[in-house]
Amino acid sequence: MECKMEELEPSELGTHDYWNDRYEKEISNYLAHGDAGEIWFGDDIVDRILRWLCKTPEIEKDSSFVDLGCGNGMFLIELSNEGYTNLLGVDYSQKAVELSRKIANEKGYNISYKRADILEGLKCTFKVIHDKGTYDAISLSENARDNRQKYIVNVHNMMSEDSFFIITSCNWTQVELMEHFKEHFQMYQVIPTPTFKFGGKEGSVVSICVFKKL
Template sequence: MEELNPSELGTHEYWEDRYKDEIENFCKNGDPGDIWFGENISDQIIQWINKTNSIKKDSKIVDIGCGNGMLLVQLAEEGYTNLHGLDYSEKAIELAKAVAQKQKVNISYVTCNILEEIKDDYDIIHDKGTYDAISLSQNATDHRNKYIENMYASLKNDGILLITSCNWTQDELKDQFSKKFEQAEIIPTPQYRFGGKVGSIVSSCVFRKKSK
């Protein structure tokens, strides 16, 4: 499989600088910053979580690479109570905490490099754009493998990894995760038609942890 060309989006410095600006914006205008891939996709993800019977209001949900934490805020507003956000950018965590305080929602946030420290027993891991960022780092092959290992180790048996990507197609994600996860579902995303072909700009896939 061919790796993507490394880019600044795969570096810690890039995200620190970006969230430093976003905090300033938030303090000035109350704007929490970007919703990656747009509100439509976040809404589709929330709808999928809401309609999935195995997910309870107190299921342990983590958003890895949570950025400003807006997806967790939406989940809190839907009544989910066991919510956790991780990001390796201290500035992102500072922003996410400020946003949660303003919205008066209870979410636990921790600064953490998910390629190094994560190990827990989550029911659901949510990722929107973080596997993409990791795929753009130097040593992307090692980092992607470490990501898959860490996500596997941090989920309860039968746990769910919900991943939204603009860099990989559904088939590529299925292939990359197939050793440790089986694809359970695809969350519909906006489609485009070009030259008689239909495709999606963003893929949103639900994987279930395989038993050992």
């Protein structure tokens, strides 16, 4: 099925300033109340991804992971709790990196974080590349079409033949994600999420797709 490649209306969620300001506030909140901040899309989505990882024998506890747009780093903390040891979080917001480092260091986790803009690329390959909500944010930027294309090429360059790319989106359906990524990726698996029915059609609020490189 051909799907429309219409872009989303740009919003502040597609800007660096929005995220830096937000994480600056979250740092104050964390220091004052110990609250790590939002788990995007909720704990259930994180649990679904963790269950899928644990059931995938090709992914070992010391496989290399990168979390693109790691935010407060809580996804990597959950991975560490499951016994995964080779964990890197990157975010283009220096404040997000500060927050995630603070949380991990205080809780005694051995997780690396660094500031990096995925649109500029990362010169490494990883076994597992994870994105929860970052492609969504990039899709809300000005020049989203170009930025999405840069993102897709850069993620592809970070993968080897046996890498997995796991993406969670609330802005794009599974069909739309497949359409966006089809030039460089093949769908490997869909991680099921709760569905709803409306007007006889079934849909999901959040899509989780696992891709491999073509």
